[in-house]
Amino acid sequence: MSNALETTRLGKRYGRAWALQDCTLALPAGRVAALVGPNGAGKTTLLHLAAGLLEPTMGKVQIFGLSPRAEPHEALPRLGFVAQDHPLYKGFTVEELLTLGRKLNPRWDGVLARARMQKLGIPLDRRAGKLSGGQQAQVALVLALAKRPDLLLLDEPLASLDPLARREFLRTLMEAVAESGLTVLLSSHIIGDLERVCDYLIILSASRVQLAGDIQEILKEHKRLIGPRQDEAAVASVHTVIEADHTRRQTTLLVRSHGPLFDPAWEVQEVALEDIVLAYLSQQTASTRDGSAGEAVASASPSTQEHNGMEVLK
Amino acid sequence: MIWVVWRQHRGEGLIVLGVLALVAVFLVITGLEMSQSFQESGLGNCLAYAPENSPCSALQQAFENQYGFLLSLATFLLALPLLLGALVGAPLVARELEQHTHLLVWTQSITRRRWLTTKLALVLGASLLAAGAMLALLIWWRSPSAQFTGSFSNTAFDTSGPVWLASALLALALGIFAGTLARRVVFAIFLTIALFVAIRAPVELFWRPNFEPAITVTWPIGQTGPTLSPQDWRVAEGFIDAQGNKTNKLQCSGNLTIIQCLQANGAQANYITYQPGDRFWTFQWIETGIYLAFAVLALGAAFWLVRRRLS
16 A cells, blocks of 8 residues: 655754654555644654655655655645645635636646535635635635645644634545545644544654554553552563653553553553653653654653643643 | 736736836826927927037027936936836745745645746746836937937936846846845845845946947147047046046136146146947947846846755
8 A cells, every 4th residue: 555655764954953854754545644743843844845845855755656846747736735824825815716726736626615615604705814814724725625635734724723713624624534535644733633533643753753653553552550669671671661750659651562561560541642642742852763664662761741842732 | 827927916017017107107298398399499400400500509408408307317217127126026936935825836736946937937028018118118208319418328328228128127037036035025125126236336337338448539738629429428538637647627716717727737638538329239238138147147046046945
């Protein structure tokens, strides 16, 4: 099965600072993937590299086996992209934005675009600049969807939206996914919303991929262990300890299990996705990684209670 | 893409067109008056049949007294290309970068090279048409006075041939380059003005007089100098002082005649440096070439920036 997005040791450097480094991941086609990470982790850089807006400094990025920079004629029509703050030509009417889409895209679906606008109650003769923030985001999304892309990249699409607009935006998105089976990669801070719509998770932190995989798998693999205070070395020899928290009497571990847990000294609990994400993000940097695509295994490190500027909104 | 460019830039286009229309109305009204006065005063016939006669110079003087100020206003028209560069060229790419709309348009199904090429072709084409129409009007406007002042001296040279068009293209190209480099419209506008002046002023003031070696004629004090055609460009004139230097500074006190004054200053001879009128077209094409070369350079740099640095 082909991957919608595949990166190999992808890196982007601005001056001396790496915005993204050594990023290897594979996003299977048909997934709706969430890209989470603290501010400055390289999420926007990764999305821009995938959309062909940026040239990689090292490594390579491919969408459906195509290089977005070297083969723009083949790759661009298959891509939909909504940038952060969903920029539109503010002086264009919605109708004119649709004309722009029609003129610039061979696979343009005008019927779909109009139907969506009508359903959303967005007047076609209104200038984009006069629409509400939520409506502008919707228009930007519809423009991207009407390209009939196979891969849709959304950069912080929910950040500037109120809860209601957020829900409507995600509804439009999910309808499109249900109809066309397109692959989606969206970056966000808002983990609660992501859990409702996404089935795949990529955690990016310190410009590296910390974790990538199916959300159900991730939830199944990650456990919280609570037991009397002890060293985590025994557990760490079999499983991967993501976060360890010691009080005077008790030790709490968040582990990625690689098999069944036998030690009856531990009480095993399910972990919420948000807690898993936070545990990965609070690791300062990943020390070791295995090289396989989309996999990153972090070594045990003491929890720091710092969340790297991660905003948690539910 | 053509429709998109038209839709996106029609606002600036209309503003430029509006300014040009105002200038055109002014030129047509004053131009009609000048050409009427030129014929009715008899100056036209005089210059046509008896250019050497003294009545001509009296009529000429009268015409210059009446319209000299108007004609000198043409100097301000030299800012028109700059208007094009600052208003159309500078925001062409910079506004997209400033409002992040480049992220929208560069992720449609066309390459950014084609995006920039289409923008450039249309904007340059439209500007060239507008500048051409303005040039035709300016040549007509100046046609009466050009018969006795020529078209070779500074402002007239700039508004009488392809240099005018090249200057418009240069301003536009510099604007686009500045916008791509600065990424901010306001900064780009200032950069455009600075670049344009930095290229045009030295060319006009120092390079143009030396495109071909100028001819210098000297003659003794008190005698009549050579007769120059109005089409010749008098680059410099004055006298040669005791040290053999060319100068035009005289310091005299009391009631001395001009000749006595010259002698008191140790003048050895009169001189005039000029470019003959038949070099007009050579000079036009040389300067056109210089501006076009800078324009091509600026556009090449803009393309490079869009494809490489903004990525």
